[in-house]
Amino acid sequence: MMNQDADRTISMQGTRIGGRLLVADNSLRPPCQRACPIQQDVRGYINLIAEGEFDEALRVIRNTNPLPSVCGLICAHPCETECRREQVDQPLAIAALKRFATEYGHDDGAEPQTGAKRAEKIVIIGSGAAGLTAAHDLAKKGYGVTIFEREAAPGGALGAFIPQYRLPREVLQRDIERIVALGVEIKTNSELGKDFTLTELKDGGYSAVVLALGLPLSRGLNISGVKLDDVLLALPFLKDAKLGVGKSLSGRRVLVIGGGNVAVDVARSALRLGAGEVHMACLEARHEMPAFSWEIEAASEEGVILHCSKGPKSILCRDTKVTGLECMEVKAVFDEEGRFNPTFYEERVSVVDTDVVIIAIGQAADLSFLKDTGIKLNQRGQLVFDPDTLATSEEGIFACGEVISGPGTAVGAMASGRQAALAADCYLRGEKMPAPQPDDSMDVGELLATTTEEIKRLERQEMPTLTLEERLSNFGQIELGYTERTAVKEAERCLRCGAGAEYLEDKCSACLTCVRICPYGAPVATIAGSIDIRADQCQSCGICVGECPARAITFRRREDDQIRERIEAAVAEASPSGAEPVVIGLCCSYGAFATSAFTKFFRNNYKPGIRIVRIPCVVKIDTSHLLKLFELGADGVFIVGCIEDDCPYQMSTFWAERRVAAVKKNLDEIGLGADRLQMYTLSDPTVEKLDEIVTEVTTQVTRLAPSPMRNRRGEA
Known part of the structure; x- marks a missing residue:
């Protein structure tokens, strides 16, 4: 039997979270x-x-x-x-x-939970997305973890370069503090190769090293004019802006060279530093720009002017002052094999007037620390590493994040950091990195x-x-x-893909009820004479689960079992002594019913003998649930849902009302009386309206004779 707290926290995940064992999950x-x-x-x-x-x-x-x-x-x-x-x-x-x-x-x-304490210590170089994730995972496994960060504050590129208008420092700090709470130590202003060496780390008792160095250097351009005072590099510019010490650009005409996300960040930051005009010149056509489309749209909305398919030829000046960028029209950015290899119409030259140029054409790793180490680089000057274990050429040293992948996303770096943490753990345990397992989970189709x-x-x-x-x-x-x-x-808009209905072949009588009633056409009859509920078409409404006469359909996430457990617990908790009148409410948990005003109302035992069970849409309540409540000794039951127009599912109110009518008829037939069951639909749900319903139902129930099933209370 479940208590009320457990009832509230069921999330149908099929795992253990927060000490609660959640239900088995057969979803796709x-x-x-x-x-x-x-x-x-x-x-x-x-x-x-x-x-x-x-x-x-x-x-x-x-x-x-x-x-x-x-x-x-x-x-x-x-x-x-x-x-x-x-x-x-x-x-x-x-x-x-x-x-x-x-x-x-x-x-x-x-409190964050960690594994059994281990003797080994691990050091991580870099506190960006990859480094923080690796530190988190290794600390959870019980290792002592220390992060060294070259900047004055932790966060790597997240903290140093992503503009405040996108990622406020205090938001990043919240996540970092939880990682530190696991026992992770972060040492800032500590740069590898300058403040310490890899040899010193190993001599200091660290058993493994994870290089999560990121790409902290801005790439420059080899064209005339790049040494002028008003020609800047992207990352130092963004860093100053993030620290609040950015150079005023009041009234200046700024040109950003580049078409990626960093270039967009630079352009939008320049506007906030007072620039009168901001332009972006990039090699790519508009549809080819590597920056995310929503970032480009935001920049355009703010007034950034795009010059696409333009390649920088030279930065023009007069008396050492920048006056413009001479550009060539781009013929193609990539060659026939898809490699980056820009070609130009050299005779098609134009000039974009500007007095400040900021170069944002890419980032690079700082691998200067590698001299006098055994860590190898390839012909392009990149780290050599094992793609499965992320191990470098020197034992016990791993690499992850953008230093090995190149520019990417924060979540991609996090995945790499997770892989590095697993690899370091296997190394220290003397185990092989587990081979990628075949993915047995079925994916949902179109x-x-x-x-x-x-x-x-x-x-x-x-x-x-x-x-x-x-x-x-x-x-x-x-x-x-x-x-x-x-x-x-x-x-509410979520389609709950892959979590809908499935049928039990040994129970199915092929009556075709599900085929006839499904609003979405998910169940179909097969040539073999059986039923197939197409999981990728099912919308998880639950109509077929409640209407199947053979009880041969269930939810992949076992929601029907959970509803049954909830109502059994509600009856037991409403009347511990078994003597009080018991009224059970079954209430939709979507829409307005999901707001904090309602959830607080549901969680308060505001009246003895009354419990309200939250249901993910009243269409998931079937006749067996209602009859079970009366079998367990409930004196009255009420259902509260939204009107049809407010429900994400088709025909939910119709089927719920139909089931209520069927049970009311049964109650009359067995002598309990149809008045013990009521259903309400609210077009604009409020706590006050729900409280009025509770009062109305309880008043009505107290006028009825006690349920003859009261002696069944406590029996599941």
């Missing part, structure tokens, strides 16, 4: 999780947000993500690119929902047009932002974050 892997470099349970935490379980959503995120606050703001969100909701209207705002969970979820009191036609269109919730005037006047964070109601509404 959704595309969002497949696309995530660190395999976040996106479906899991989004559905917890949709049900108002913000604390649990944050715990699920942190189960695989040591930098959730960072990822909520700057993640490249490849999960959104793969979101099947885009086949219906627009993809889910997954990154925004992750951010919401970090801001509204609370688990500050939960939605069919016949399915998407039946899915309700739900508008994506836009992220509120500062106005254009507000954002350009300072480095304040642009995106303001979702409100509780907006986040819940956005999370």
Whole structure:
């Protein structure tokens, strides 16, 4: 029997989180999780947000993500690119929902758990996304971990170069503090090759070294004029801006050379430092630019002027003052084999007037520390490493992140840091790195047009932002974050891909009921005369689960079993002595019902003899659940849901009302009386309306004779 706290925290993840053993999971892997470099349970935490379980959503995120606050703001969100909701209207705002969970979820009191203490000490060079992730994972395994960071504050590129308007320092610090709480020590202003050497680390008792050096150097250009005073490099420029000591560009005309994300950050930062005009010149055509499309759009909205397909030829000057950039028109950026090999129409030359040039054409690693070490470089001056173990040519030294991959995303660096942590752990245990296991989990396929036609269109919730005037006047964070109601509404849009219904072949009688009633056409009859519930088309509404006469259909995430456990617990808790009248409410947990006002209401034992069980949509309540409540001795039962137009599922109210009518008829037939069961739908749910319903139902129940099933209370 479950207690009320356990009832509230069920999240259907099939794992152990926060000390709670969650249900078995037979679901398929959704595309969002497949696309995530660190395999976040996106479906899991989004559905917890949709049900108002913000604390649990944050715990699920942190189960695989040591930098959730960072990822909520700057993640490249490849999960959104793969979101099947885009086949219906627009993809889910997954990154925004992750951010919401970090801001509204609370688990500050939960002490990070580490494995058994180990004797070995590990040092990590660099505290960017890769280094912090490696440190987190190794500390969780019980190792003593020390991070050395060359900058004055931890965070690597996250802290030094990403503008404050995208990633405020205090947000990054929240994630770092939780990693430090695991016992990780961070030493700043400590540069490898300058303040210490690899030999000194090994002599100091460190058993393994992880190089998470990042790419801290800006690449320059070999053209005339680059030595002029007003020709700057991207990373030093961004670093000064982040520290609040950026050079004023008031009224200046700035030209940024480059088309990547760093170039966009430079251009937008220049605007905030007062530039009168900001231009970007890049080799690529607009559709080829390596910067993320949403970053380019934001820059354009703020007034950055793009000059695409332009290659820098020389920086022009007059009396040592920059006057412009001479450009050649680009013929092609890549050659026939797809390699970066720009070619130009050298006779097609133009000039972009400017008085400040900032070069943002790429970053490089600082490997100057490698002299007098056994670590090898390849012909291109890059670290030689094993792609599986990330081991360098010197024993006990591993490398991860952008120093081996080149420029990439923060979440990609995190995945690399995780791989390095696993490799270092295996090395110190004297074990081989486990071979990649065949992926036995089934992936979810595409939605069919016949399915998407039946899915309700739900508008994506836009992220509120500062106005254009507000954002350009300072480095304040642009995106303001979702409100509780907006986040819940956005999370409702999740299609719960791969977590729908499955049928039990040994119970199925092939009656075709599921085929007839499914609004989405997910079940189909096969040539062999059996039923196939197509998992990639199922929308997890639960209509077929409740209507199958043979009870041959269940949820892949066992939600029907959970509902049964919840209602059994509710009856037992409502009347510990077994003598009081018991009224059980079954309430939708989506929409307004998921906001904190309702969740607080549900969690308070505000009246003896009354318990409210939250259900992920009332259509998931079937007749067996209702009859079970009366069998266990409930004197009255009420159901509260939203109106049909507010529900993400098709025909939910119709089927719920139909089941209630069937049970009311049964109650009359067995002499208990139909008045013991009521259903309500609310168009604008409020706590006050729900409280009125509770009062109305309890008043009505007290006028009825006690249920003759009271003596069954406590029996499961």
